[in-house]
Amino acid sequence: MKIPIRNLFYLLSYVWDVEWEMEWASIDANKSGDALNLLARILTISTDRVIRRGLDRGYKEVSEELFGIRGRIDISSTIKRNGFAKARLTCAYEELDHSVLHNQIIKTTLERLVHADGLDNQLREEVLDLTHRLKAIKPIDLDANIFSKVRFHSNIRGYRLPISVCRLIYDQLMPNESTGRYEFVNITDEKLFRIFERFIFNFYRKHLNQTIYTNIKKERLGWQETNFEGGIEDFLPTMETDVSLFNSTSKLVIECKFYESAIQAKSVGNLNIKGSFISTHLYQLFAYLKNLEIKDKSILSGLLIYPENGEKVDATYNMQGHKVSIKTINLDLSPQEINNEMLACLSIFKDVAA
Known part of the structure; x- marks a missing residue:
């Protein structure tokens, strides 16, 4: 499953919490060709902007x-160096320096690119x-933990975009020991x-005011009315929703699934025949709703979203009193059309959330 390159930044802008509208025209994602060149273009533009505004x-x-x-x-250092005899004292003092961590990450990433x-x-x-x-900035050894x-x-909010890009480039750019160069590996599914x-x-979360909901969170759930009665150990998994949207009267549980298709096929001989929605995804969503039903007095609904x-x-179905919808989002559309589809996914729940 692939996300079109021209819209990869649009999705990433929400992941990184940056304003895609402001960046869209300058990046010109349509000309980027592939993920490596798209990320490099974003990094060069955002780094140039940081430099022009003044490095931290x-x-x-x-x-x-x-x-x-x-x-x-x-x-101690002065004594070791016989400084008192030479009238040269070892002094420690603080000095303003551009080689702070966020500048060093950008410099090192650019050197790799x-x-x-x-x-x-x-x-x-x-x-x-x-x-x-x-x-003037000293490079550093990058590792997976340094970005956090x-x-x-x-004062450094302008660094959020280039540092986020550097992290993704770090994850995808692998050294080739035989050539001494770097190879960009495809972003995995x-x-x-x-x-x-x-x-x-x-x-x-960003467009919450355009919905009928007032709050959003990921919600951890335990198995309601369930007690461990014996055996070697309790291995029941913890449940966590991808998204829970709620207001004073209702709650919508959203599960996101990145699959080639929302429908699983059945094989009959050499023929692949359309079967049904992926059962494990529906079971998971339904388990969330039924466990929430015991402790939550809200009107509960569910939504499965696929690309x-x-x-x-x-x-859309009514499952034992819960409205459950299964929808796909076309990531090949323009950003504004994707916006509209995302908001339209919630429109059928207006009557239960009123």
């Missing part, structure tokens, strides 16, 4: 031998130019599913 700086401790005194004297196979030549020149403009150490606040799931949640893959699905 932070205080870093410097240790230096001086004839005078600056900051505090490091007595320069050596990435498949990068458009013009983009490579732009990436190389940015590394020269960031020459960046703490965004109002599992990662695309996570992108799709986060998009659904953040879309409804559309050549066949539109739009079905």
Whole structure:
């Protein structure tokens, strides 16, 4: 299952919590070709913007031998270097430096992109130019945990987009030991599913005021009226909704599924015959509704959302008093049309949520 390149950034903008409307025209995703060049284009544009606005700086401790005194004297280091006899004191002081973590992540990612196979030549020149403009920043060793150490606040809110792009590039850019270059591996279906799931949640959170719901959350559920009575160990799994939308009277549980089709096929001999909706997905959603029913006095409804893959699905049922809908979203449409489809998914629940 694939997400069209021109709309990949649209989905990612919700995952990363950036304004896609502001970025759309400048990025021109239609000309990006593939995921590597799309991400590189986003990174070059957003990094250039950060540089023009002024790179962030932070205080870093410097240790230096001086004839005078600056900051505090490091007595032990001065003694080890026989500094008192030479009249040279080892001093530790703080100095403003551009080599703060978020700048270092961008600089190191750009250096890797320069050596990435498949990068458009013009983009490579732009990436190389940015590394020269960031020459005062020291690169660092990147690892999967370093990105979570960046703490965004109002002074560096412009860094959110380039740092988010750097994280995805880090995940997908693999070193080739034989050539010394980097290869961009395709984004896996599992990662695309996570992108799709986060998009659904953040879309409804951002557009909550355009719905009949007032709150949104992921909801952890236990198995209601269930007690462990014996055996080796209790292995019942914890349940967690992808999205729970609710107001004072009703709740909608949404499950996001990134599958080739919402319908599972049945094989009869050499023939593949359309079968039914994927049973495990319906069972999962229904289990959430039935367990919520015991402790939640709201009117409960359910929604399964799939990406559309050549066949539109739009079905609604009443299941033991719960309205349940199964719908597909066409990710090949324009961003505004996807917006409209996402909001239209909720329209059938207006009567139960009133």
